[in-house]
Amino acid sequence: MCGIAGFVAPGLPADETAARLDRMLACIVHRGPDGAGTHVAPGLALGMRRLSIIDLDGGGQPVWNEDRTIGIVFNGEIYNYIELTAQLTAAGHVFRTHSDTEVLVHLYEQHDEAMFKKLRGMFAFALLDTRQNRLLVARDHFGQKPLYYTLADGRFAFASELKCLLTLPWVSRERDPEAFLDYVSWLSLPPPRTHFQHIHKLAAGSFLAVPLADVSAAQPRKFWSYALSAEPDLTALDPAIEALDATLRDSVQKHLRADVPVGVLLSSGLDSRTVAAYAQDHQPCGMQTFTVGFGGPDSETLGAAETAREIGSQHHTLELTSDDFLHNIERIAWHLDEPVGDPAAFAVLKVCELARQHVKVLLSGEGSDELFAGYDTRYLGMLATLKRSKTLRHCAPFLPQPDPAAAPSRWQRLASRAHTSAAAEALSLRLEGLPGDVRTPRGLTQDQLVRLHRRTHEFALAIRRPQRDTLSELLTVDLDWQLAESLLQKADKMSMGASIELRTPLLDLRVAELAARIPSALKLPPGGPGKFVLRHCLARKLNEPLNRPKRGFPVPLREWFTGPLRGPLEDALFAPNSAALAHLDGRLLRAAWDDFLSGAWDGARTLYSLWLYEIWSQKIADTPAA
Structure with missing residues (x-):
C-alpha cells in the first residue's frame, strides 16, 4: 500500500522536476510512512510513498523489468500475485523481488493492455514504458484506490490524492460551477468530475495511455465494467450458497496474504461478521478485531463484542463522543481531499487509528450491499415507485409537459413522473441531500431545482447501463457511483489517514463474477431481506438471524x-x-x-x-x- 504521484512537464529542468515531485509526495507521507522512491528525468517525474506490507525489505519502488525499459509506481495489492509470479516465471520472466508490485511490470511485458484481465486486487499505478514512449495510468475494477489527474497546456499530472496536484503551480484551481449543486444533492460527485474544473477522477475500471511526446492525446478508456446482463445460472438457493461459500473462502484466504499482522474491522452487521468468520478459519489462533461505538442502545460495540466471543477473536473497542467528532472534523476534511457526505468517515478514521496500534492491515466488509442488494428498504421502495411510474408513462402522450419551475404539487409530480425516463427517475430517487422530500423541497431556489432536474437527466444518460432487470440496473448505478466515489473513497482515505491498509474481501473480482450469476430473487426476495443468499451462507458458520438489520457505525x-x-x-x-x-x-x-x-x-x-x-x-x- 502506498501513495503515488508524478507528472509529465516537457521542458522543466531536472532539479525543478525533482523539487516539484518532492512537494507532491510530502502531501501523502501518511499513505506511506515507511519510505519513498522516485524516478526523475527532465520533464518527467514518478514517485511513491511506501507502506510496506509484502516483501518488507525488497519491495521498494519504482520497480523495473530486466532491462529497465518498463518501470512502475504502484498503490494497492495484487492478491493473486503468487499465482501470477509462477505463470510469468514459467514464461521466462526473471524476478528480483518477492513483491506483488513486480508482477505488474512483467505482466505488462507479457500482455500489454490485456494485463488487466489477469488481475485480482485493488490498485492505482503509473507504468512507464520507454519502448513505446508512454505512461500507462490505471485504477482498479471497483475504484478501491483513488487516482486523480489533470491534463492542460501540454502537461499531465496524476496523484493518489487531489491535494498533491494543487502543489503544482500550473494546475488550475478554477471551480466547476455545477459541482456544489451536484454534491449537496447526491453528497458525492460521479467520475470523472471533481469540484475543480480541470482536475478529474479516473473512473473505476479505467486507464489512460499517455504518449510522452503528446500528452494531449490521452483519453480515458474502460478495461472493465460490472455487467448483470447475462441470464443467471445459479437460480437455486443451495447451489448458490455452496458456490458463494467456496468463492468467499478463496477470496478471504488471498486477502490475508501479508508479511505483517492482519486484523478485521468489526461492526455488528452482516458484512463484517462474514469477513471475520471466514478470516478466523484461516487464522484460528491470532485474529484481532476492532470496533468503535458511540454509547447508547444503538452502539455497535455490544453486537461486535458478541461476534468476537462467537469466533474467539482478540477484540478491541473504542467509544467516541461529540468532542472527538469536533476535534477531528478538520482532519476528516483534509484526508478526504474532496467532500464526501458520509459521516461514517469519522468512525472509520478512529477505528483505524485504534487498529494501527496492533496491526498494519485490516479486512473490511465494503461492497456486498452493491453486489447482493443490501440496501433492502431503499431498493424495495425504489422498485415499487418505478413500477408505478412505468404505468404512468403510458399516459404521457395525453399529459402536458411538467414545468420544473412551477410550485410543487401532486399534479406536477405525476406529470413529471409520466414524462421522466426510468433512469432519470432512479437517479432522482437516489437524492440524499437537498432538496429532500419532493413534496416539500428545502434549501434550493426554483432556479436550482430546474438545474437539478436537468442534471438528473444528463447523469441518467451518462451513467445508466441496461441490465437484465430493474434491480440489476440499480445495483450497477450504485456500484459505479456511490460505491466507487463515496464508500470506497471514505474507506481508502480514512484508513490511509491512519497509515493502515484496508482490504475488502467481499469486493473481490471472483466474488463479483459469482454474484452476477445469482438472480435478483436470491439477492432481494419480495419483501426482503436484502443479501438473502449471503445471509444463508453466513448462517452455516455463525448464529446468524436472517432478519438482522443493516448497520455500519451509525453516528448519532x-x-x-x-x-x-x-x-x-x-x-x-x-x-x-x-x-x-x-x-x-x-x-x-x-x-x-x-x-x-x-x-x-x-x-x-x-x-x-x-x-x-x-x-x-x-x-x-x-x-x-x-
Whole structure:
C-alpha cells in the first residue's frame, strides 16, 4: 500500500522536476510512512510513498523489468500475485523481488493492455514504458484506490490524492460551477468530475495511455465494467450458497496474504461478521478485531463484542463522543481531499487509528450491499415507485409537459413522473441531500431545482447501463457511483489517514463474477431481506438471524447537532464568509435549519455534508499553491 504521484512537464529542468515531485509526495507521507522512491528525468517525474506490507525489505519502488525499459509506481495489492509470479516465471520472466508490485511490470511485458484481465486486487499505478514512449495510468475494477489527474497546456499530472496536484503551480484551481449543486444533492460527485474544473477522477475500471511526446492525446478508456446482463445460472438457493461459500473462502484466504499482522474491522452487521468468520478459519489462533461505538442502545460495540466471543477473536473497542467528532472534523476534511457526505468517515478514521496500534492491515466488509442488494428498504421502495411510474408513462402522450419551475404539487409530480425516463427517475430517487422530500423541497431556489432536474437527466444518460432487470440496473448505478466515489473513497482515505491498509474481501473480482450469476430473487426476495443468499451462507458458520438489520457505525448526528455541536455547526453554516451561502439562499437554508431543529426534517447528513464543505473550502480548496 502506498501513495503515488508524478507528472509529465516537457521542458522543466531536472532539479525543478525533482523539487516539484518532492512537494507532491510530502502531501501523502501518511499513505506511506515507511519510505519513498522516485524516478526523475527532465520533464518527467514518478514517485511513491511506501507502506510496506509484502516483501518488507525488497519491495521498494519504482520497480523495473530486466532491462529497465518498463518501470512502475504502484498503490494497492495484487492478491493473486503468487499465482501470477509462477505463470510469468514459467514464461521466462526473471524476478528480483518477492513483491506483488513486480508482477505488474512483467505482466505488462507479457500482455500489454490485456494485463488487466489477469488481475485480482485493488490498485492505482503509473507504468512507464520507454519502448513505446508512454505512461500507462490505471485504477482498479471497483475504484478501491483513488487516482486523480489533470491534463492542460501540454502537461499531465496524476496523484493518489487531489491535494498533491494543487502543489503544482500550473494546475488550475478554477471551480466547476455545477459541482456544489451536484454534491449537496447526491453528497458525492460521479467520475470523472471533481469540484475543480480541470482536475478529474479516473473512473473505476479505467486507464489512460499517455504518449510522452503528446500528452494531449490521452483519453480515458474502460478495461472493465460490472455487467448483470447475462441470464443467471445459479437460480437455486443451495447451489448458490455452496458456490458463494467456496468463492468467499478463496477470496478471504488471498486477502490475508501479508508479511505483517492482519486484523478485521468489526461492526455488528452482516458484512463484517462474514469477513471475520471466514478470516478466523484461516487464522484460528491470532485474529484481532476492532470496533468503535458511540454509547447508547444503538452502539455497535455490544453486537461486535458478541461476534468476537462467537469466533474467539482478540477484540478491541473504542467509544467516541461529540468532542472527538469536533476535534477531528478538520482532519476528516483534509484526508478526504474532496467532500464526501458520509459521516461514517469519522468512525472509520478512529477505528483505524485504534487498529494501527496492533496491526498494519485490516479486512473490511465494503461492497456486498452493491453486489447482493443490501440496501433492502431503499431498493424495495425504489422498485415499487418505478413500477408505478412505468404505468404512468403510458399516459404521457395525453399529459402536458411538467414545468420544473412551477410550485410543487401532486399534479406536477405525476406529470413529471409520466414524462421522466426510468433512469432519470432512479437517479432522482437516489437524492440524499437537498432538496429532500419532493413534496416539500428545502434549501434550493426554483432556479436550482430546474438545474437539478436537468442534471438528473444528463447523469441518467451518462451513467445508466441496461441490465437484465430493474434491480440489476440499480445495483450497477450504485456500484459505479456511490460505491466507487463515496464508500470506497471514505474507506481508502480514512484508513490511509491512519497509515493502515484496508482490504475488502467481499469486493473481490471472483466474488463479483459469482454474484452476477445469482438472480435478483436470491439477492432481494419480495419483501426482503436484502443479501438473502449471503445471509444463508453466513448462517452455516455463525448464529446468524436472517432478519438482522443493516448497520455500519451509525453516528448519532441528530443528537449531537441539536445538542453539544449545535453552536459550532450553526456558526460555520451561517458565517458571513460561509462557502455554502455563496451557493445557497440564506433564507432557505435558515428555514431548513429550523425544520431540522424542530424535527420536521431529518437533515442531519445533509448538514454534516455542508459543514464538511465549509472546512474543505478553507483547508484545501482555497489554500495557495506551494
